[in-house]
Amino acid sequence: MSIQSTIEATTASLSPSLQRIAAIVRERPQIVLESTINQLAEACETSVASVVRFCQAIGLTGYAQLRVTLATELGKQAAQFGPSDQGAEISPTDTLEQAARKITTLELMAIDETLGTLDFAVMETIIDHVESASRIILYGIGASQFVADDLQHKLFRIGREAFSFRDPHEAWSAAALPIGGVVALGISHSGETHETLKFLQIAADNGAYTVGLTGVPGSSLAKLADATLLTKVRESTFRAGAMVSRIAQLALIDCLFTGIAQRRYRFTVDALRRTREVTRGT
Structure with a gap:
């Protein structure tokens, strides 16, 4: 399972502070690549310790592994499905074409990952x-x-x-x-x-x-x-x-x-x- 899908599946079981982190990472995964752990904690209005707990809750050892894992995953997505922002959340400023492409990418990734990990x-x-x-x-x-x-x-x-x-x-x-x-x-x-x-x-x-x-x-x-x-x-x-x-x-x-x-x-x-x-x- 990809780390983004793991976050999606795990969010409901997390504490409110960890859910805030999950929501921001789901909406803009690039923030992890662009931010230090302190900057992400500040953006999520939480503590560095909460960010570490979030990483552990989704099966990772810490923030460094989250950054490496997301960077690898987003790179593969870009190669397979186009620019990584196509799988991001729909924003109020997106054109209808951009929103449609994002939905298409999410659906293609869902089919690919679901069948790719099927037992x-x-x-x-x-x-x-x-x-x-x-x-x-x-x-x-x-x-x-x-x-x-x-x-x-x-x-x-x-x-x-x-x-x-x-x-x-x-x-x-x-x-x-x-x-x-x-x-x-x-x-x-x-x-x-x-x-x-x-x-x-x-x-x-x-x-x-x-x-x-x-x-x-x-x-x-x-x-x-x-x-x-x-x-x-x-x-x-x-x-x-x-x-x-x-x-x-x-x-x-x-x-x-x-x-x-x-x-x-x-x-x-x-x-x-x-x-x-x-x-x-x-």
Whole structure:
């Protein structure tokens, strides 16, 4: 995971003083390269000791390592995606074109890092369980609901018994049925959405194989699930529910679906052909 994505995933668990540092570094990572530790502490209205604690909270030994790590990371980003400020936060003075380029860069980086760090052994295990599942139940709230709906639509078109729920009571009721061979997938970027956690817990209590899709490795969802798929993202300031995280989630969902579809390749191709033909022109 990149250090910027680590900061994104860790921020919510930090103390207020460390969150101020995280917010400034997320908004303008170049400040670390341009400032001494004293200057950064002053800019964040905090102490040098807090800056050191911040570095340790994100897995680094200190400020020197943060500067080296960020410099390397920003250099790679510039080489791969263009000028490093394209991945920075959107500012009030940005033109529409500049803002669009920044969003594009954030989304490209999210897909690249999410798939670049994907644990394919975990993905294969999940596919094994889905392949033999009698029922697949999916749940998420807000933007995560759209991701769940997307996977349900794809799986349903290739003949899989998949259900996505919009009402939490319906999701909990489905999860409470002690049917053998159920796979339950809960989606939450923060990994702390109450309704999604309850859905996955009920499913686990009734014998389902549980999967979590989240952007926070140490979240409650990640700890609860039998298997976890992780996104690596840096969200924009204008985060209406989800923007970049949704793209990363959809990338994982597409990989999951592709792995499932490959297991019954000929049937999948025929099923997609049949459903495409029957809906063509309607």
